[in-house]
Amino acid sequence: MLEATGTSATARISARRSPPPTWLVVALACAGQFLVVLDVSVVNVALPSMRADLGLSAQGLQWVVNAYAIAFAGFMLLGGRAGDLYGRKRMFLVGLGLFTLASLGGGLAQEGWQLLLARAVQGLGAAVLAPSTLTILTAAVPEGAARARAIATWTAVGAGGGAAGGLVGGVLVDGLSWRWVLLINVPVGAVVLAGAVLWLTESRAGERRRLDLPGALLVTAGLATLAYGISQTESAGWAAAATLVPLLAGLLLLGLFLLVEARTAAPLMPPGLLRLRSVASANVAMLVSGSSMFSMWFFMTLYAQNVLGYSPLEAGLALVPSSLAVVLGSKLAPRFMRGIGARNVAVLGTLVAAAGFGWQSTMTADGAYVTAIMIPGVLMMLGAGLAATPLASLAISGAAAGDAGLVSGLINTSRTMGGSLGLAVMSTIAAARAGGEEAGPAALTDGYALVFRTAAVVLVAGAVLMWAWLPAGKREEKGTDTGAA
Numbered sequence: 001m002l003e004a005t006g007t008s009a010t011a012r013i014s015a016r017r018s019p020p021p022t023w024l025v026v027a028l029a030c031a032g033q034f035l036v037v038l039d040v041s042v043v044n045v046a047l048p049s050m051r052a053d054l055g056l057s058a059q060g061l062q063w064v065v066n067a068y069a070i071a072f073a074g075f076m077l078l079g080g081r082a083g084d085l086y087g088r089k090r091m092f093l094v095g096l097g098l099f100t101l102a103s104l105g106g107g108l109a110q111e112g113w114q115l116l117l118a119r120a121v122q123g124l125g126a127a128v129l130a131p132s133t134l135t136i137l138t139a140a141v142p143e144g145a146a147r148a149r150a151i152a153t154w155t156a157v158g159a160g161g162g163a164a165g166g167l168v169g170g171v172l173v174d175g176l177s178w179r180w181v182l183l184i185n186v187p188v189g190a191v192v193l194a195g196a197v198l199w200l201t202e203s204r205a206g207e208r209r210r211l212d213l214p215g216a217l218l219v220t221a222g223l224a225t226l227a228y229g230i231s232q233t234e235s236a237g238w239a240a241a242a243t244l245v246p247l248l249a250g251l252l253l254l255g256l257f258l259l260v261e262a263r264t265a266a267p268l269m270p271p272g273l274l275r276l277r278s279v280a281s282a283n284v285a286m287l288v289s290g291s292s293m294f295s296m297w298f299f300m301t302l303y304a305q306n307v308l309g310y311s312p313l314e315a316g317l318a319l320v321p322s323s324l325a326v327v328l329g330s331k332l333a334p335r336f337m338r339g340i341g342a343r344n345v346a347v348l349g350t351l352v353a354a355a356g357f358g359w360q361s362t363m364t365a366d367g368a369y370v371t372a373i374m375i376p377g378v379l380m381m382l383g384a385g386l387a388a389t390p391l392a393s394l395a396i397s398g399a400a401a402g403d404a405g406l407v408s409g410l411i412n413t414s415r416t417m418g419g420s421l422g423l424a425v426m427s428t429i430a431a432a433r434a435g436g437e438e439a440g441p442a443a444l445t446d447g448y449a450l451v452f453r454t455a456a457v458v459l460v461a462g463a464v465l466m467w468a469w470l471p472a473g474k475r476e477e478k479g480t481d482t483g484a485a
Helices: 002-017 022-041 044-054 058-074 076-086 088-107 112-140 145-175 185-199 213-236 241-263 277-307 312-318 320-340 342-360 369-397 401-434 441-469
Strands: none
Touching: 022 058, 022 088, 022 112, 022 145, 022 185, 044 058, 044 112, 044 145, 058 076, 058 112, 058 213, 058 401, 076 088, 076 112, 076 213, 076 401, 088 112, 088 185, 112 145, 112 369, 112 401, 145 312, 145 320, 145 369, 213 241, 213 401, 277 312, 277 342, 277 369, 277 401, 277 441, 312 320, 312 369, 320 342, 320 369, 342 369, 342 441, 369 401, 401 441
């Protein structure tokens, strides 16, 4: 009897410790990534309500967005390496816990400084969480066609989160209040946390060792300072001391980081990592393409509202086809990768996006929805979805397993920094051509059109860069369907 009871208990423990279904791991990782990316854009439509309720200044309002973005970009590499050393599941839980608690604090904020502090802590939590989402996924799915499909799902969900921000924010602000663009994260985060505790298994990169604290401090300070300088360009301009000083300081700190890494025994970023062709080329390509792709949502929303007279909710609904297109592109990418290879798919997607940006640059002040928003938007985001999956796949597959978290953090950093830099540059271009946001619809349209024209040129140059530098690699084998995607 005792033997039977012991056998039964052992069986139950074994069952609890058996690996969870792959689809469940992918779903949890994607849910974490969705929350992280959604919060980059969801607050945009809530900013006027936040300002009225909390008495924020125009500069304070800008920092509702920047506090999140700067903390997110600045701590990403640190979050990725921490996952490698101390456990990906552990960092997933820590990051999601911070993010969820900060969302609660921001939603309940009674003063402007409380909201800004909550947004900064949200960004910190996101920086710890985001790299873990990709490394947990790639650890659960073997390399090959199944992993490509899983990465495609992760890419599609992340891109969909950014795309859905305007629509979700518009619905919540119109139906409830601005506080719910933050409070909605609390129940969702709690459910994902519970699922992660129950079903995710721990993994780390070999032996546990000390985190390279000097390197971590230098790279975090450098990226955060650089991101701060970029954020100043829209209000102060590129030549102002408020912009140049943090930009130069950020570059100096990053230079010191590289010197420290070359001399430390256990570096945060092994110097040889960026000498890997796949890692270096995929990250540069992600930065270049992100500098254009990220701007699309911002300027399409401005065009719809400031020129065509759409409400925030109508503008969000107008971009739904584009949101679906990026998901479609991400899901089609693995199929094309099997046939023509990752590099060719990245180039193809970038050129499709460039065609969409070129079309959008023909916009007019009285454009019709189908030809002025829907079709070019679908082309831009279809191309974005096609390009992002092979770039992420190339970067991850080119690195050692022990560096997977770091490379994941690096690819997320490249995309975030590329988007921040691109948006700052494109905003300056639009303002210079239009003469400011107080200009009439025709002048604003000219400014926005120049932005899309510039982005099209950048993407064509990016496609040439990808063709010349990305490794050709081998075509993906069909492999066994694990149900990852």
